[in-house]
Structure formats: C-alpha cells, structure tokens
Amino acid sequence: MLEVKDLHVSVEGKKILKGLSLTINAGEVHAIMGPNGAGKSTLSNVIAGRDGYEITSGTITYKGDDLLEMSPEERAWAGVFLAFQYPVEIPGVNNTYLLKAGVNAKRKHQGLEELDAFDFMKTVKEKAKLVELDPSFLSRSVNEGFSGGEKKRNEIFQMAVLDPALALLDETDSGLDIDALRIVAGGVNKLRSKDKAIVMITHYQRLLDYIEPDFVHVLADGVIQKTGDKSLAVALEEHGYDWVKENK
Amino acid sequence: MSVLAQTRQDALNLFEKLGLPTQRDEDWKYTDASRLKDLLQPTPTDANIHIKDMGITGLDAYRMVFINGLFAEAESNLPEGVSILSLAELEKNSVGEDAEGIAKLFTVDTQAPLLNGFNAFNAAKASDGAVIILADNAILTKPLYILHISNQSNVVRHSFMIGKHAEAQVIEHFISTDDTKALSNTCSFVALKAEARLEHTRIQQEGSKQSHVARVQVKQCKGSSYQFHGVEIGGILSRTDLVVNLHGEGASCDLNGLFVLGGRQHVDHHTRIDHKAPHCTSRELYRTVLDGRSHGVFNGKVMVHEDAIKTDSNMSNGNILLSKHAEIDTKPELEIYNDDVKCAHGATIGQLDDKQLFYLRSRGISAETAQELLTFAFADEVLVAMSNQTVRSYVEKAAFAKLPHSDDLEEMLGS
Ligand SMILES: Nc1ncnc2c1ncn2[C@@H]1O[C@H](COP(=O)(O)OP(=O)(O)OP(=O)(O)O)[C@@H](O)[C@H]1O
Ligand SMILES: [Mg+2]
Numbered sequence: 001m002l003e004v005k006d007l008h009v010s011v012e013g014k015k016i017l018k019g020l021s022l023t024i025n026a027g028e029v030h031a032i033m034g035p036n037g038a039g040k041s042t043l044s045n046v047i048a049g050r051d052g053y054e055i056t057s058g059t060i061t062y063k064g065d066d067l068l069e070m071s072p073e074e075r076a077w078a079g080v081f082l083a084f085q086y087p088v089e090i091p092g093v094n095n096t097y098l099l100k101a102g103v104n105a106k107r108k109h110q111g112l113e114e115l116d117a118f119d120f121m122k123t124v125k126e127k128a129k130l131v132e133l134d135p136s137f138l139s140r141s142v143n144e145g146f147s148g149g150e151k152k153r154n155e156i157f158q159m160a161v162l163d164p165a166l167a168l169l170d171e172t173d174s175g176l177d178i179d180a181l182r183i184v185a186g187g188v189n190k191l192r193s194k195d196k197a198i199v200m201i202t203h204y205q206r207l208l209d210y211i212e213p214d215f216v217h218v219l220a221d222g223v224i225q226k227t228g229d230k231s232l233a234v235a236l237e238e239h240g241y242d243w244v245k246e247n248k
Numbered sequence: 249m250s251v252l253a254q255t256r257q258d259a260l261n262l263f264e265k266l267g268l269p270t271q272r273d274e275d276w277k278y279t280d281a282s283r284l285k286d287l288l289q290p291t292p293t294d295a296n297i298h299i300k301d302m303g304i305t306g307l308d309a310y311r312m313v314f315i316n317g318l319f320a321e322a323e324s325n326l327p328e329g330v331s332i333l334s335l336a337e338l339e340k341n342s343v344g345e346d347a348e349g350i351a352k353l354f355t356v357d358t359q360a361p362l363l364n365g366f367n368a369f370n371a372a373k374a375s376d377g378a379v380i381i382l383a384d385n386a387i388l389t390k391p392l393y394i395l396h397i398s399n400q401s402n403v404v405r406h407s408f409m410i411g412k413h414a415e416a417q418v419i420e421h422f423i424s425t426d427d428t429k430a431l432s433n434t435c436s437f438v439a440l441k442a443e444a445r446l447e448h449t450r451i452q453q454e455g456s457k458q459s460h461v462a463r464v465q466v467k468q469c470k471g472s473s474y475q476f477h478g479v480e481i482g483g484i485l486s487r488t489d490l491v492v493n494l495h496g497e498g499a500s501c502d503l504n505g506l507f508v509l510g511g512r513q514h515v516d517h518h519t520r521i522d523h524k525a526p527h528c529t530s531r532e533l534y535r536t537v538l539d540g541r542s543h544g545v546f547n548g549k550v551m552v553h554e555d556a557i558k559t560d561s562n563m564s565n566g567n568i569l570l571s572k573h574a575e576i577d578t579k580p581e582l583e584i585y586n587d588d589v590k591c592a593h594g595a596t597i598g599q600l601d602d603k604q605l606f607y608l609r610s611r612g613i614s615a616e617t618a619q620e621l622l623t624f625a626f627a628d629e630v631l632v633a634m635s636n637q638t639v640r641s642y643v644e645k646a647a648f649a650k651l652p653h654s655d656d657l658e659e660m661l662g663s
Contacts, residue, residue, distance in 0.1 A: 050606050076612035088603045092625025101621075102612035141625075142607075158611065 001026045001197050002047070002067075002166055007058035009039070009046055016042045018222030019058070024166070027194040031208055032201045033233065034219035035241050040201045041085050043219070044168045048082035049075050062166070076102065077109040079165030083155035083172045085201075090142040095154070096124060098142055099161050106162070127160035131187040148175035156187050167191065169200045173207040185210030205233040218244045252342060255351040259371035262356055266365040275362060278545045278577050279487050279516040284366075284459055287431035290317055290375050291400040297425050299323055299397055304421065304642045309393040317375040317402030317432075330388065335377035335405060353379065353407050353437075357465075361520045362489040366461045370435045374405035377435075380418070384411035384441070391417035391447075391636060398432060398454070399425045406436040410444040410472075417447040419639055422482070424455030435463045440472035442496065447475045447635060453482035453646060456511075460486040470496030470525075477634050480507040480515045481647050490519040494528040494556075505534035506630040508647040509542035509574075516545035523556035523589075532563040535630045537623055538574035539651070549581040552589050559586075563593035568600065568626055570651075600626075624648055 002024040009017040016039040024030055034040055046053050047060060049072035060067040067075060090098075104114045115123075128135055131153055143151050152172050159167055169188070173181055188198065188211050200207065208216070208230055216232040218225045218241065226232065226244050236244065249257065268285060269276040297315050312332065313323035319334040326332050335353065342350040354371045356363070378394055396404065410416055422432060432454065440446060452460050460483050466474050480486055492501045507515045521530045536544040544567065552559045567576040580593040600622045608618035627647065634640040 048610050050610075052602075071615065072606060072609035073612055073614050076610055082610055084607070088601075088607045090604050090607065090622070090625065092628050093608075093621055098608065098611060098613070101617065105612045105614060105617075162611065 001063060003059075003061040004043075004047075005059045005061075007043075007046070007060065008056040009042055010054045010056055011042065011052065016222060017046075020219070020223050022217065022224060024197050024199060026165075026197055028215065029192065029198045029211060029213045030200070031213040031216045031233065032199060032219050033203065033216065033236060038219045039222055040219055041170055044082055044170045044199070044201060047168060048072060048080060073105065076162070076164075077106045081159050081162055081164030081167045083152075083159055083167065083169045085170040085174075087143050087151040087155055089144045089146075091144045093142050095140055095142050096138045099124065099158060102162055124161060127157055130160055130190065131157045132183050133157045149177060149180050152176055153180060153184060156184050160187055160191065163191075165196050167196070167198045169198065171201055171203065173202050173204060181207065182210060205237045208233050220245060251347050252339065252351045252354070255354045256372050259354060259356050259368050260373075262358065263365050263368035263372055266368055268365045275518055275547070276364075278543070279485070279514065281366070281461075281487075283485065284431050284461065287401050287429065287459060288369060288433070289401060290373055290403040290433075297397055297399065299395075302397060302423060303395040304393065304419075304639060307391075307393055307636075307638045307642075309391040309419070310388075312378055312392060312394045314376060314394065314396045314402075314404055316398045316400045317396075317404045319376050319378075327388070327390070330386065331379070331381040332392065333379045333381075335379050335407075336375060338379060353405070360465060361491050361522070362463075362518055364489070366433055367435060367463045367489075370403055370405055370433050370463070374403045374435070377405035377407070379406070380408045380410075380416070382410045382414040382416055384414060386411060386414045388416040391419055394418065394420045396420065396422045396432065396434075397425060398422075398430060398458070399428045401430040401432070403433045405434070408436065408438045408446065408448070410438075410440050410446050412441040413443045414441070415445045417636065419449040419451070419636070421451045421453065422460065423453050424458050424482075427455045427457045429457040431459045431461065433461050435465070438464070438466040438474065440466070440468045440474060440499075442470040442472060444469070444472045446473075447477075449477040449479070449634065449636075449639060450488075451479045451481070451643060452486050453479075455482065456484060458483045462486075462488040464488065464490045466492040466501070468492065468494050468496060468499040468501065471498045472496065473500045473502075475502045475633065476504060477631070478503075478505040478517065479643050479647065480505075480509070480517075481643075481650065483515075484512065485514045487516045488518070490517060492519075492521045492530070494521065494523050494530065495525060497525045498527045499525065500529035501531070502633065503530075503532045503534075504630045504633055505546070506627055506643075506647065507536040507538070507544050508627060508650050509536070509544060510539040510650055511542060512540065513542045514545075515543075518547045519549065521550045521561070523550065523552040523559045523561065526555065526557045526559075528556060528559055530561045530563075533630055534565045535627055536567045536576060537570065537627050537651070538567065538576060539570040541571070541573045543574070544576045544578075546576070546578045546595075547581070548579070548593070549583070550591065550593065552582075552584040552586065552591065554585045557586055557588040559589040559591065561589070561591040561593070565595040566626065567595070567597045568623060569597065570623070620651060623651060
C-alpha cells in the first residue's frame with residue numbers, strides 16, 4: 001500500500017530524514033517509536049503532503065501512485081489520513097461542516113453522489129458514539145477551546161467518519177486519560193480490516209497493549225534503526241533508545 | 249432669528265471655517281475628501297422610490313424609513329408610547345421653550361475628537377433624522393430598524409437618548425436604488441444614561457458610486473453599555489468617525505467593525521475611545537477582507553485619562569488581503585495617563601494561516617475552498633457578537649456573496 005524508499009528530507013537546511021525506507025501493506029498495523037526530534041512527525045507530515053519540507057531524494061509510492069506528486073487533498077481523497085500530534089484550532093469553521101465538505105469532496109472525486117444530509121448525520125452520530133464524543137462537539141468550531149484530550153478524540157472521530165485506507169496517528173495517545181485511551185483504541189480497532197493500514201507514532205508501549213501492532217519500528221537519526229514485533233517495544237521501555245543504536 | 253435658525257447658521261459658519269478635510273490633515277491622510285465636494289448638497293426629493301421589499305426582509309422590528317434623507321411615515325411602523333420622532337417634524341413644530349431643546353440637537357460640539365467639516369455641514373443642512381427618547385427603565389421590545397434608501401445626496405441626523413436602565417437595539421441600514429453618484433452625510437448621536445444599554449448596528453450597503461461620511465458620537469454615563477457593529481460592504485468611498493466617551497464609572501463599550509471590499513472601494517474608520525472614568529471597559533474588534541484594488545483604513549485610538557484607574561481596554565484589528573493590489577493602512581494607538589490600567593492592542597495584516605489551511609486540505613477540502621472557508625470564518629468572528637440572527641445572516645449573505653464560491657454558508661460557519 002505504502003512504500004517509502006530512501007527518503008531524505010530537510011527542513012530549513014537541516015537534514016531530518018536521511019534515507020528512510022518503510023513498507024506498509026494493507027491489513028497491517030505499524031508502530032513507530034523514537035526519541036523526541038527524531039523526525040517522526042516530519043515523516044507523517046511529508047506523507048500527508050504538508051509543504052515546507054524539502055524532499056532532497058527518495059520516493060513515496062501509495063497504491064502504485066507517486067504520492068509526492070499529489071496535493072494534500074488528493075491524498076485525502078485517495079484515502080490517506082493524518083491524525084495530528086497538535087491539532088490546530090479553527091475558530092468559525094464548524095466541525096460537522098468540515099467533515100461533510102471532506103466526505104463529499106472525496107465522493108465527488110470518486111464519481112459518487114453527495115451524501116444526503118440525513119445519511120451524513122446518521123454516520124456522524126454513529127461515529128461520535130463510537131469514540132464517545134459528546135454530540136455538542138459536533139456543532140462547535142473545529143478544535144476551538146477543546147482540551148488536549150478532546151482534540152485527540154476529535155481526530156479519531158474525524159478518522160472514523162472519513163474512513164481512510166491509510167491512517168497515520170501521530171501521538172494520538174499522548175494527553176489521553178486512561179479511559180479515553182481505551183475508547184480511542186477501541187475506535188481504532190474497529191477500523192482495522194484487511195484492506196486498511198494503520199501507522200501509530202507513539203512514545204508509550206501502553207498503547208500497543210490496546211492496539212496490537214504487527215511491526216514496531218524505531219526511528220532515530222533520520223532512519224529506521226530497527227524493526228521488530230511487539231516485544232521490541234517492551235525491550236525499548238526497559239533499555240531505552242541508546243540500546244537500539246548499539247544493538248543494530 | 250430663532251434659536252434654532254441661529255444654531256444652524258452657526259453650524260454653517262463653522263463649516264465655512266473648517267472646510268472639507270484635506271489629506272494634509274493627519275486624520276485624513278489616506279482618504280481624499282475633495283472628491284466629495286460637489287456631492288455635498290442634499291437633494292431631498294422622494295424620487296419615486298418604490299420601497300416595497302427593500303432592506304432586510306423577515307426582520308421582526310419597528311421600522312423607520314428615510315428616503316433621500318426624508319422620513320417616509322407611510323412606510324414606517326413605530327411603537328406606541330415611545331418617543332421615536334422625525335427631526336424635521338420636531339423642527340417644524342418647535343416653539344418657545346421646546347425650541348431650545350430642539351436647537352440642542354443641532355449644536356456642534358467643537359471640542360469633540362475627530363470633528364470635521366462634514367459634521368458641521370450635517371448640523372447646518374440635515375433634512376431629517378430619527379430622534380429616539382427612551383424613558384428611564386423603558387425597554388424597546390423589538391429592534392428599531394432604520395432603513396435609509398437613496399439615489400441622491402442626503403443629510404440625516406439621528407439622536408438616540410436612552411434613559412436610566414433603559415434598553416434598545418437600533419439597526420441603521422443604508423442602501424441605494426441605483427448607481428447614482430451621490431453622498432450620504434450622516435450623524436448619529438448617542439447618549440446613554442446610567443445603566444442604559446444600546447446595541448447599535450450600521451450596515452453601509454449603498455450603490456457602487458455612492459459615497460458615505462458618518463459620525464457616530466457616544467456619551468456614556470455610569471454603568472452603561474454600548475455595543476456597535478459597523479459593517480461596510482457597499483459604496484465606493486466611506487468614512488466613519490466613531491467617537492466614544494466613557495464618561496461615567498464602570499461604563500463599557502464593545503465596538504465591532506467588518507469591511508468586506510473589492511473593486512476600487514475605499515473604507516476608512518477612525519475610532520476614538522476616551523476612558524475618562526474609573527473601572528470602564530472597552531473592547532474593539534475590527535476585521536477587513538480586501539480584494540481587488542480596494543483600500544481599507546483603520547485608525548483606533550484609545551485615550552486613558554488620568555482619573556480612569558482600573559481601565560480595561562483591548563483592541564484588535566485583523567486584515568486579510570486577497571489580492572496583491574489591495575491595501576490596508578492600520579494604526580492602533582494607545583495613550584495612557586495613569587499606571588493602574590490593563591490595556592492590550594494589536595494589528596495583524598496577513599494571509600491565511602498555513603497550519604489551518606493544511607489541516608482543512610488534509611481532510612479533503614480543496615485549496616481554494618479551504619481559503620474561502622478560512623476567510624469567511626475570519627470575517628464572521630466579528631459578527632458573532634451580533635444578537636439579532638436575522639440581521640447577522642443578512643450581513644453574512646451580503647458580505648460573503650462578494651467573495652467567490654459562497655454557497656453553503658450557513659452550515660459552513662461555526663457557532
Ligand atoms: N518547521 C521547522 N523548522 C525548523 N525545524 C523543524 C521544523 N519542523 C521540524 N523541525 C525539526 O526537525 C526535527 C524533527 O522534528 P519532528 O517534529 O519530526 O520530531 P518528532 O520525532 O516528531 O519528535 P516528538 O517525539 O518530540 O514529536 C526536530 O529537531 C525539529 O526541531
Ligand atoms: Mg512528533
């Protein structure tokens with residue numbers, strides 16, 4: 001589904017990713033761990049299409065297409081979704097409208113009719129329930145005045161409504177209380193299927209107890225240093241990142 | 249000569265002394281008033297205007313219509329038991345003691361900030377206006393909608409006197425029937441007694457060649473509250489001087505301004521707030537969205553006087569330029585003469601926020617729509633404070649219709 005090959009990315013002249021490669025197949029769940037500033041968000045932003053990053057070499061292929069040639073909205077239509085580490089507040093833009101516009105833009109792109117208002121609201125209410133998002137959030141401005149945890153929950157809610165093929169969750173677990181973590185993880189698990197893939201960026205092994213990954217990668221110094229299964233996360237918790245670098 | 253005639257003659261003399269402002273005048277640096285010289289004289293004819301269905305439809309309000317500056321009683325609908333009068337009518341019937349009171353409505357306060365020749369001319373030549381006298385404790389149960397329709401130069405002069413603990417909502421709306429080159433010269437004087445409340449909206453939506461010069465002068469007694477919404481979407485040249493005197497302890501004002509301009513429109517608001525008493529609050533939020541070759545000017549001055557301890561003042565002005573030929577000149581000014589105050593002010597000029605744009609696009613919204621959405625949202629924030637939802641959605645539709653792709657507005661905009 002997603003193939004990142006020898007990706008080199010700089011920000012303002014500073015090299016962040018230095019030849020990173022990663023293959024993600026449909027049906028898989030990947031976890032990416034790594035020290036602060038390693039480039040995890042950089043990777044997810046580049047996949048989602050944020051500008052301001054200089055891609056000096058390498059390729060990203062998504063479902064056979066050159067992802068780097070696509071605009072952020074085209075990527076969204078093709079099924080890429082990023083749950084942001086720091087979701088931005090957008091005063092004045094209605095949360096539900098945003099989703100409706102997003103869903104319909106995607107449908108239009110796929111040659112489908114727009115969802116009618118009733119069906120759309122039904123989906124929205126269903127998904128809000130799934131992540132136990134208070135319905136009052138639906139009519140509020142996007143993320144405005146939301147607490148840190150509410151913003152994260154809203155990201156997962158949006159994911160559930162937009163129904164992506166490839167979901168990148170950038171530290172969605174940070175800032176969530178224990179109950180919220182369980183709820184959000186439940187929401188993510190419901191989305192798992194053989195034609196979807198999930199990439200979770202996290203600092204905590206705890207998340208992986210709820211959402212069991214097929215692969216755990218350690219990103220440090222701009223490349224994937226080590227790939228393993230869930231036990232790698234446990235080992236990391238115990239030994240820290242230096243241990244990874246020493247035991248490549 | 250009667251007191252009244254004398255007062256108006258004095259105003260004319262003052263006008264002749266002051267003349268029209270020039271761009272050498274610091275307060276008129278960006279706005280060329282000389283263009284308006286030939287349009288000054290009012291031509292108050294009713295010009296066969298059919299006013300049916302004009303203005304904001306579906307508004308549950310009392311109604312006062314002025315056609316080319318003259319009160320059109322037949323088109324109006326005023327409440328019983330509240331003094332809402334025509335200035336011309338008052339003037340005509342004024343005798344004896346009354347005359348002095350009425351003369352006061354034409355007196356020019358030469359010490360008032362931002363006073364200019366247009367204002368003196370207004371006092372000399374006003375053909376009519378609304379005079380609202382709301383008694384103590386009275387509450388105007390519906391808003392008063394003052395609709396100004398013109399296709400000629402006109403001069404109107406309103407006075408809103410709101411008694412102690414009284415409350416009112418006034419909406420002034422300015423529209424034209426065609427694209428005649430003309431000038432509306434308007435003044436609104438507001439006096440708020442102790443604990444009085446007024447929500448005052450002005451919507452300038454005149455024809456594409458019409459110019460507009462306005463003065464809004466507010467004096468607030470103890471604990472009173474004044475809320476202003478100024479919307480500029482029409483006309484070619486429009487200037488407003490908004491002058492608020494926080495005269496009594498604990499008074500508060502909340503001034504909101506929105507310009508949505510395109511083409512060669514030029515809009516200039518000068519606002520001046522004088523904090524003269526302790527514990528007063530002032531809030532000011534002005535936003536502009538400028539397209540084409542339009543030019544916006546915002547000058548907001550807050551003066552905190554020596555006795556005005558515990559002043560709380562906040563001013564913010566945000567501007568978005570949609571075209572590289574659009575221009576904004578903004579100057580928030582703060583002058584403080586005591587130490588015990590909390591004041592903040594700032595202005596931003598800019599493009600839209602990159603992070604917000606990316607967020608929307610990552611959810612599948614096209615770059616173009618995302619830009620519009622953020623522009624609408626930016627402008628709409630000024631309108632949030634408007635309490636009348638019919639007026640607000642009218643303004644949203646009218647303002648945003650000027651921008652491309654403005655369908656789906658109502659759901660687009662958050663609460
Ligand atoms: N716009 C930018 N300008 C300058 N430096 C940047 C910019 N964006 C990212 N960086 C730098 O790139 C490096 C990688 O940042 P990134 O956000 O990808 O790290 P991360 O792995 O997600 O870290 P964390 O675990 O703290 O979220 C950091 O050193 C960061 O300071
Ligand atoms: Mg990060």
